[in-house]
Each structure stands twice: as structure tokens, then as C-alpha cells.
Amino acid sequence: MRGIRKKNTRPELVVRRLLHRLGFRFRLHQRHLPGTPDIVLPRHHAAILVHGCFWHQHQDCKKGGLPSVRRDYWLPKLARNVERDRLARVALEATGYKVLVIWECTIHDTETLRTSLLNFLSEDGTAGGVAR
Numbered sequence: 001m002r003g004i005r006k007k008n009t010r011p012e013l014v015v016r017r018l019l020h021r022l023g024f025r026f027r028l029h030q031r032h033l034p035g036t037p038d039i040v041l042p043r044h045h046a047a048i049l050v051h052g053c054f055w056h057q058h059q060d061c062k063k064g065g066l067p068s069v070r071r072d073y074w075l076p077k078l079a080r081n082v083e084r085d086r087l088a089r090v091a092l093e094a095t096g097y098k099v100l101v102i103w104e105c106t107i108h109d110t111e112t113l114r115t116s117l118l119n120f121l122s123e124d125g126t127a128g129g130v131a132r
């Protein structure tokens with residue numbers, strides 16, 4: 001286990017609780033899938049990755065900025081995380097999974113989160129009249 005991938009983080013629990021409330025069935029941390037996605041919905045062929053903004057370098061996000069100290073330590077480390085995310089995503093999509101990334105900083109807006117989940121998990125990619 002790589003040290004940085006924490007399981008059952010608070011943002012992840014928020015997403016799981018909401019999915020559950022919406023009636024979706026899901027599994028956790030499926031090791032047989034590339035990158036061990038946080039949340040997997042086998043029936044939808046869907047994987048949801050809940051990303052911490054710092055560790056996964058959320059672009060244009062306050063929390064995703066590069067640290068100003070020990071850059072020679074952090075820069076390569078964070079660059080590896082981003083590359084690992086990219087490869088996992090490509091590999092997941094290659095196995096027929098669709099992938100949704102949810103950023104830590106967006107989970108407090110429950111309505112938007114709900115809408116993105118419903119859009120993502122609806123068969124045709126739209127959530128039947130749910131306004132964005």
C-alpha cells in the first residue's frame with residue numbers, strides 16, 4: 001500500500017452517504033481494478049474517485065497549490081501522484097469503466113454533488129431534467 005492513498009477519508013464518506021441515500025449500490029476499494037478506485041458501481045460500470053485537492057493537485061484550487069517549502073521533495077512526489085491518477089483513469093476507461101473524479105473542495109455543496117452523481121450514473125449521461 002502506498003502511504004499517500006488514505007482510505008475512508010471524510011470526503012469519501014460524504015460521497016458514500018449521499019450515494020446510499022440516492023439508492024445506489026456500490027463497492028469500496030476494488031483492488032482488481034486499476035488504481036483501486038475508492039467507490040465502484042459495478043452495475044453502472046462506473047468508478048468514482050474522491051481526490052484530496054493537495055495530494056492530487058486540483059488545478060485552479062486554493063488547496064491544490066504547490067507548497068512553497070521543500071519543493072525539491074514535494075514537486076516530484078506530487079507529480080508522481082498526478083501521473084498515477086492519470087494512468088489509473090486511462091486504464092479504468094480501457095476496461096470499460098466510466099470515471100468520475102470528485103474533489104474534496106466540492107463536496108460541501110450537496111446539491112451540486114447530487115446533480116453530478118445523478119448525471120454521471122444515469123444511462124444516457126443526463127439526469128432527466130435535473131438542472132445543473
Ligand SMILES: [Zn+2]
Pocket residue numbers: 053058061062063064103104105106
Ligand atoms: Zn480543490
